[in-house]
Amino acid sequence: MTDQAYNFAYLDEDTKRMIRRAILKAIAIPGYQVPFASREMPMPYGWGTGGVQVTAATLVPEDVLKVIDQGADDTTNAVSIRKFFQRTAGVATTERTRDATVIQTRHRIPETPLTEDQILVYQVPIPEPMRFLEPRETETRRIHALADYGLMQVRLYEDIARHGEIATSYAYPVEVAGRYVMDPSPIPKFDNPKLDDCPAIQLFGAGREQRIHAVPPYTRIRSLDFEDHPFIASKADHACALCGSRKSYLDEVITDDAGGRMFVCSDTDFCAENAKGDA
């Protein structure tokens, strides 16, 4: 199965060691963005090369890998990354959240609660939560160093001023362990509460930006907000058309040319299990 032209999980051992060091540092300083020397991967940046490198440095032969994209295991992106590791690492793969030991994800946290035996690896496009307010890297670094986060709150203020409420619905900023403010990657804010006190290790890899950050198990994660505009983990107020769940995050799907639409679980594994009555 394994393609012998490559080292286990594609990256050479020196590179993996370098990435592991960055991961360990990131775990030691929850929410802090650790620079690392991102490598070229045989796929475009938009495909989550940061997440792929973190996964490569994390995998051992006994691992069972699950890859999701927007909650689904069967998108082109998810399928390619899964195949990539099947070929280069020969690890087992699964679509079932509960059977996976490593889950690489883009834009979602699985609905099924994670466990201490699991590692969740996020693909991160832009790790810096203040990038669009303060383009100077020296300045954002200073803000993090001094925990001088007034600017972060300004971002939410602007949201309310413009939209009447905090309209940020993805990549909603959080405070990690009472210290660093972090962009949790473009997950829906509905998923933010799952970041908090999570038993699994959560690793975030940004390839183009060459940053890794992490949330160790059982870390306090608080979504930023205002006293009079508290954080709400909202979702579409419907039940899943397939499994009937009212608790899971829903995607709106166009069903026909006549504009028919329905709401279905974005987490395809959860939906299937729930439909069977197993979830």
Next chain:
Amino acid sequence: MALTEALEETARHAAPDDAAPDAAPDQAPATPLLRVKGVTKMYGGRIGCAAVSFDLWPGEVLGIVGESGSGKSTLLGCLSGQLRPDAGEVIFDTSAQGPVDTLKLAEPQRRLLARTDWAFVHQNPRDGLRMGVSAGGNVGERLMATGARHYGRIRASAEDWLGRVEIDPTRIDDRPRQFSGGMQQRLQIARNLVSGPRLVFMDEPTGGLDVSVQARLLDLLRGLVRDMGLSAVLVTHDLAVVRLLADRLMVMKGGRVVEAGLTDQVLDDPQHAYTQLLVSSVLQV
């Protein structure tokens, strides 16, 4: 009799609205708000500013004048923690701990001072504003940076401050780009004063503005300084500006202070030859 009247007059100026019975003139504070000793900053072999010393008392406005390159901005940078002097002390009377040498403070403490007790008004409003953030967000930032987390109250403060700097509060959600140069400068002032600082550094706050706009801004600044009892260090080329705003004046040349004293005294009876030149309009631009 005449003395009592004079004292009452002083007291009225010091406390315009709410009477502060404790602030009798004979109980003037014993500590300067800012005590500057021998501040020197070199750029390689060139002098930025050299051996500058002065005391700034609470409620006092100190003007700094001098030709281009005389070291005014360098000195202001050293005082406000933006530049690191090579020698000297900058002792600020903090509300929490009393006088401390701000040069010896750790960076986080100095930053905290800079966003609570101090304010800095730049000549170019672009340097002091976030151009991509609404007027309300600009004014509210210092409040949020010091822990304010109630949107409604932050917004109310922002509205109040826009009014105080004569910007129509209905423009609270407009970006600074949509404002004129004079409005941008007033917005920068509101953004700085909202947190109730005790010391304001200003570097050519009226530079680059039309004369009529300058006059209005000066009026506004004078009112705010008086009403809030602010202390200020004001750098300018413009002797009319110091005449209007500054209680005391320092004249700089080649990085050094060549003359200092009460503003009217220095301007009306300059002692140093350079000051005489400066005042005689020869050097006035």
